[in-house]
Amino acid sequence: MREQSEKLNPHEIGTLLRGDLESIAAWLERWHARRLALHLVVIIFGAGLYGAAMGWWRDPQQALYVAIKFPLIILLTTMGNVLINGMLAPLLGLNIPLRQSFAAILMSFTIAAAILGAFSPVMAFMIWNAPPMSPQAVSGATYSLIKLVNVAIIAFAGSTGNVRLFQTLARLGGSRAVAFRVLVAWLAGNLFLGSQLSWILRPFIGAPNLPVEFFRATALHGNFYENVFQTLQQIFND
Amino acid sequence: MNEQNPIPQQIPPRIPPVATPSGVLQLGDDPAEGVPISNVVAAIDAILRHPRRVMFQLRQPNAGKLIVMMMLVSVVCSLIYGVVAGTFSGGDQLWAAPSKIAAGLMISALICLPSLYIFTCLSGSQARLVEVCGLLAGLLMLMTILLIGFAPVAWIFSQTTDSLAWMGTLHLVFWFIATIFGLRFLETRFSHSNARSHAGFHTWVIIFLLVAVQMTTALRPILGTADTFLPTEKQFFVSHWGDCLKATDNELKSKVRE
Numbered sequence: 001m002r003e004q005s006e007k008l009n010p011h012e013i014g015t016l017l018r019g020d021l022e023s024i025a026a027w028l029e030r031w032h033a034r035r036l037a038l039h040l041v042v043i044i045f046g047a048g049l050y051g052a053a054m055g056w057w058r059d060p061q062q063a064l065y066v067a068i069k070f071p072l073i074i075l076l077t078t079m080g081n082v083l084i085n086g087m088l089a090p091l092l093g094l095n096i097p098l099r100q101s102f103a104a105i106l107m108s109f110t111i112a113a114a115i116l117g118a119f120s121p122v123m124a125f126m127i128w129n130a131p132p133m134s135p136q137a138v139s140g141a142t143y144s145l146i147k148l149v150n151v152a153i154i155a156f157a158g159s160t161g162n163v164r165l166f167q168t169l170a171r172l173g174g175s176r177a178v179a180f181r182v183l184v185a186w187l188a189g190n191l192f193l194g195s196q197l198s199w200i201l202r203p204f205i206g207a208p209n210l211p212v213e214f215f216r217a218t219a220l221h222g223n224f225y226e227n228v229f230q231t232l233q234q235i236f237n238d
Numbered sequence: 239m240n241e242q243n244p245i246p247q248q249i250p251p252r253i254p255p256v257a258t259p260s261g262v263l264q265l266g267d268d269p270a271e272g273v274p275i276s277n278v279v280a281a282i283d284a285i286l287r288h289p290r291r292v293m294f295q296l297r298q299p300n301a302g303k304l305i306v307m308m309m310l311v312s313v314v315c316s317l318i319y320g321v322v323a324g325t326f327s328g329g330d331q332l333w334a335a336p337s338k339i340a341a342g343l344m345i346s347a348l349i350c351l352p353s354l355y356i357f358t359c360l361s362g363s364q365a366r367l368v369e370v371c372g373l374l375a376g377l378l379m380l381m382t383i384l385l386i387g388f389a390p391v392a393w394i395f396s397q398t399t400d401s402l403a404w405m406g407t408l409h410l411v412f413w414f415i416a417t418i419f420g421l422r423f424l425e426t427r428f429s430h431s432n433a434r435s436h437a438g439f440h441t442w443v444i445i446f447l448l449v450a451v452q453m454t455t456a457l458r459p460i461l462g463t464a465d466t467f468l469p470t471e472k473q474f475f476v477s478h479w480g481d482c483l484k485a486t487d488n489e490l491k492s493k494v495r496e
Contacts, residue, residue, distance in 0.1 A: 014366075017359035118352035122445060125349050129456050131472045142474070160360060 013042060013114050016107060019164050021171045024107065028100045028172065036103075039110040040075075046110075046117030047071040051204070053123035054150060057133050058206030065214050069201045070116075074109050077194045078102070081186070088185045093178040094169060104168055105186065112161035119153045133208045146205070162187065199224035265294045265430050274298075281307050285380050285423070293427045296372035305368070308375035315382035316340040322389045326396035326405050327463050334467060338460050342453040343382070347374050350446045357438035363431035373427050377420040384416035402462050403486035409461070410454075417447070451475050 012035065015023050027035060051070030055062040085105060086098030096104075126149060130142050137143055162183065169179035198204075200219050206212060266272060271294040275281050281304065284291045295304055320336025327335075355370045365373075395408055421443055428439050454460060455475040457468065473481075 011366075014359045017356060018362050018364075019360075115356050118356040121349040121352060122449060125449060125452070125456075129452055129472055129474060145474075 010038070012038060013110070016111050016164070017114060019167055021167055024168050025171050027107075028096075028103050028168070031099060031103050036106070039106050042110045042117070043074055043106075043113040044071045046113030046115075046120075047074055049120040050113075050116035050123060050153075053120045053127055054204060055206065056124065057127045057130060057146065058203075058208070059212045062203075062206045062212045065212070066204050069204070069214075071113070073194060073197045073201060074113065076197050077190050078105055078109060080193050080197075081105075081189045084189055085186050088189070089182050092181045092185055093175070094173040094182045096172055100172070101186075104165060104172075105190075107168070108161035108165035110161075111164050112157040115157035115160055116153065119157070123149070123153065133206070135208055138208055150205075195224045199227070265290060265297065271295075275304050275307075278307050278311055281379070282311060282383060285376055286383070289376075289380075289423050289426060292376055292423075293373075293430065296369050296376070301368060301372050305372045305375045308372070308379040312343065312375065312378035312382045313340050315379070315386050316343050319382065319385040319389050319392075322393045322396070323409060323461060325393060326402075326461050327459075329463070331459075331461070331463060335460050338457040342457050342460075343378060343450075346446070346450045346453050347378055349449050350374075350442065353445055354442050357442045358428075358431070358433075361428075361431075361433035361435055361438045363428070363433045365427075365431050373424055377424050380423050381413075381416040381420040384419055385412060388412040388416070401486065403482055405461055406482065413450075417450070421446075455479075 012027075047070040048067040051066035051068075052063040054070075055064070055066030082098070082102050082105075086101045089096055089101045126146065130146060131137050165186075166179055166183050169182055170176045173179050173182070200215070202216060202219070203210070203213075210216075268290070270288065271291045273291065275284050275292065275295050281292070284295075285308075292304070295301060316339050317336040320339035321332060323339060324331040324333070324335030351371065351374055354374060355367055358365050358370055392408060392412060396405060399405060425436070425439065428436060433439070452475050455469075455473055455478040458464075458478065459469075
């Protein structure tokens with residue numbers, strides 16, 4: 001029994017995707033290092049492959065950079081919010097230990113990454129069929145289509161991960177209202193940090209008139225929200 | 239030893255298939271579905287006449303052989319159909335069209351396999367990856383068998399018409415009909431998999447159709463001719479088809495003027 005539970009079992013990803021709450025709740029009760037490793041592998045490969053497909057349009061080097069950056073954002077967001085998320089759960093009525101809240105969030109990101117990984121061949125095929133990235137291509141319909149498909153896939157992956165997280169929390173806490181409160185709080189924190197990390201680690205798709213680089217020279221100048229505020233100011237001043 | 243047993247051997251009565259409360263028979267309830275599919279002919283016969291037998295066999299532990307058989311049939315049938323498609327232009331297209339059609343179908347299936355598995359899991363189905371691979375192989379086999387059925391019609395038209403747009407449309411219509419039947423096979427299996435919703439499956443169908451249709455543009459020319467085996471310019475299928483239709487329209491106008 002012990003041997004079986006300690007094996008790295010890729011079928012567990014299927015259980016996660018199906019939302020088999022009994023098994024998921026049991027996993028959260030007893031967390032194994034090998035299961036953690038499996039989830040990390042899925043996040044690194046799933047999100048990495050999708051990132052590579054996304055960055056390939058600009059340049060193979062950009063593909064490599066985005067393949068590193070995508071999983072990095074997920075892992076840094078999880079790690080950066082581990083304490084606050086662990087504290088918010090009991091405060092909002094879900095009395096679970098920090099380890100369980102971390103595991104639950106990691107599971108939701110694992111689901112999202114598995115979906116992203118599954119869609120990476122479709123995205124790669126789309127990029128392969130797109131005309132090379134140029135100022136004309138960026139101002140045309142192709143760029144808009146690629147952006148739109150990216151948004152749709154990432155939104156689908158993110159929402160599915162969160163739906164499963166909500167179901168897990170409702171099962172752990174026995175109340176949908178409590179689960180909803182905790183989920184909203186976690187989402188707010190993760191979105192807040194995740195947006196800033198994405199801002200620092202930009203570019204992802206890249207721009208034809210800018211060099212391929214891991215960080216922009218202005219990566220640590222300003223922040224995401226400041227930029228949104230400035231954009232809004234420009235819109236209203238014009 | 240030589241004495242005959244005076245008691246006649248009792249044949250156990252056959253248990254009638256049990257239907258679920260919804261009236262749908264579960265896979266394997268019919269004893270005929272349990273008969274193993276041992277060769278290619280049996281596989282073709284089963285997918286056309288008893289698709290539930292294929293579905294049941296794909297659930298069994300030794301489904302690998304059946305999957306390989308179905309893939310083999312798909313490749314052979316798509317190659318044959320490709321030769322027929324290639325007869326429109328002749329020459330190099332006699333080998334280029336079959337290789338592109340067979341490769342295009344296989345690559346499309348490979349691209350869409352991970353998302354099919356994900357959607358199958360998300361819908362709550364207990365299907366394993368091997369079974370999903372088998373179902374996709376079944377979809378390809380049924381599609382390509384049907385294409386073989388259409389091949390004589392396609393060949394007659396390819397010998398009598400010069401219009402690329404017309405032939406392209408005809409092949410697309412045949413492919414579309416074959417795909418609908420293939421997808422129906424897949425959806426039937428989906429209905430037997432305890433899936434909570436078919437929304438994911440329907441989304442996947444759209445993805446599969448888009449990928450397959452785009453593949454025809456990515457591997458062009460399949461019917462016409464070109465200097466290179468693969469296109470030098472990248473295009474999405476909508477703009478490619480638009481260009482083809484414009485070219486045909488111009489051709490028609492110039493013919494009318496003459």
